[in-house]
Amino acid sequence: MEKLSYASESSTSPWTTYLRQIDRVAPYLGDLSRWIDTLRHPKRALIVDIPLQMDDGSIRHFEGYRVQHNLSRGPGKGGIRYHPDVDLNEVMALSAWMTIKCAAVNLPYGGAKGGIRVDPFALSDGELERLTRRYTSEIGIIIGPQKDIPAPDVGTNGKVMAWIMDTYSMNHGTTITGVVTGKPIHLGGSLGREKATGRGVFVTGREVARRAGIETEGARVAVQGFGNVGSEAARLFAEIGARIVAIQDHTATLFNDQGIDMAALSEWQIQHKQIAGFPGAQEIDSEAFWTTPMDILIPAALEGQITLERAKLLSCKLVLEGANGPTFPEADDILSERGVIIVPDVVCNAGGVTVSYFEWVQDMASFFWSEEEINARMDKIMTDAMVHVWEKARDKSCSLRTAAYIVACERILMARKDRGIYPG
Known part of the structure; x- marks a missing residue:
């Protein structure tokens, strides 16, 4: 397999950690292992420049990312991180873990992740809003409710998601609440999402x-x-x-x-x-x-x-x-x-993306559930997923992590296999 040239691969980097996890699960995948390199290569990685006029009139530039690791099972799903240490290597790994996570709990999503290398606490609210809106416009070419649905992560929150939703909606001429999850309740957010x-x-x-x-x-x-x-x-x-x-x-x-x-x-x-x-x-x-x-x-x-x-x-x-x-x-x-x-x-930690899925479903239907319904549905999905992984670990005599990766990779690679490679 060719080594990826666009991210450093030190022994402690997040992407290297992920690749080592994939290497460990390969022997358990049987005929599906033919497709395993699918998981070692992100489908799409976008790096964007974000020019920002600061409150004092100066211009600064920030680097932003959106990586879609795998979309075989559905649109991308994953948070947006604002942190001084954000880089492509980290975002690639986080997007890959989202691919595994969504498949492990059987949500109809692929994995994605985004971020900006910035200390959000060093910016005023106005600077943060302008940064977010410009970033949204830059990544708008690859996100959307049927393409890739961002959510909050480290350094971002419901307010940031509202800015993303509004910017994307203005650029498309209509309100599109389903483009992000983790929004404020009154803008199409879901009860129970924060916890x-x-x-x-x-x-x-x-x-x-x-x-x-x-x-x-x-x-x-x-x-x-x-x-x-x-x-x-x-x-x-x-x-x-x-x-x-x-x-x-x-x-x-x-x-x-x-x-x-x-x-x-x-x-x-x-x-x-x-x-x-x-x-x-x-x-x-x-x-x-x-x-x-x-x-x-x-x-x-x-x-x-x-x-x-x-x-x-x-x-x-x-x-x-x-x-x-x-x-x-x-x-x-x-x-x-x-x-x-x-x-x-x-x-x-898949409870967050599970309720994000509920939020997306509710936005698409414009019909919202009670917090009791949300918690009951989430508890069942999480418990069922954990029981399935536990039983797989006992069957294969392996750790819960390896078992979770077996479950997830089987689902992802089966989808890849059955979809085939375009243009065939």
């Missing part, structure tokens, strides 16, 4: 813990990341009697062996915009987070957090990957050797 990813982490984690004989009541839970995903997963685990003993974000690492009060911490975060300084827990060194006594670990921040060295230190029995790509392959091996069960990101 969906964290809820999915909880639902899949509870199912695996039950099947693995891991008691959740009284379990010590450590959470890295306290945004929408980490905070909701922590809250739901606390509700069933788990103790949230450690929480880490970019401002602090908190520890309380008796359990951190989730309601109090959430209120503190709302008031202070950070978890640092919270009086209900002790602040410890950031690396001490990984040696905290714990039963369940929820990495819900950025990719590449569980390194080989950290994997050797972890005391948990169960890892629930709320983030995308948080575990390096060599760390995966160490944890498996130590008997630690990993619920892989492509299933564990």
Whole structure:
């Protein structure tokens, strides 16, 4: 196979991590392995220049991306990330993981991802809006409700999605709510969307813990990341009697062996915009987070957090990957050797894209469901997907990650095989 020339492939890069995951699943695919190079090549990668007039009148240029990894099973689906470290390598990997994720939970989507290399917190609201609208116009040639449907990711939110929807709609002369998901409720957003990813982490984690004989009541839970995903997963685990003993974000690492009060911490975060300084827990060194006594670990921040060295230190029995790509392959091996069960990101954090699918369906039909209906439908899809992956892992005597990739790759490559190659 020719090496891709448009992205660096260091041993720790996200794209390399993804390729190594594909290599591991290849032996399980039988005749479908003939098509596996499909998964090693993004279908389309767009790099755009975004000129922006700043509030002071100066002109700056930002680099943006939209990658469509695979569209064999339907339109692309994936978030848009605003972060100083965004690059093509990362966006390619994130789009590929979206391909696997959508197939693993059997949603009728392919995988896509986008981003801009920018610190959104360094821009005014006006600058952020102008940046978003120009970016939308640049990628507008490849997105659309039947082509590629963006959503929020790190550094973006419902307001950004509203700007994207409005810009795309103005350029097409009519309101098109289905071009993005994760919108404000009053603009065609779905109830339950904001908490969906964290809820999915909880639902899949509870199912695996039950099947693995891991008691959740009284379990010590450590959470890295306290945004929408980490905070909701922590809250739901606390509700069933788990103790949230450690929480880490970019401002602090908190520890309380008796359990951190989730309601109090959430209120503190709302008031202070950070978890640092919270009086209900002790602040410890950031690396001490990984040696905290714990039963369940929820990495819900950025990719590449569980390194080989950290994997050797972890005391948990169960890892629930709320983030995308948080575990390096060599760390995966160490944890498996130590008997630690990993619920892989492509299933564990798929609650967000599942409810995004519900939002898209509701937008297309102009008929909206209650939050109770949303949660019930999501819980069933997530539970069914997790059970299918668990049974595949038992059948193939492999890890849950490999099993999830087998399930997903079989679905993707079957679609590729049956569609054939145009022009044949």
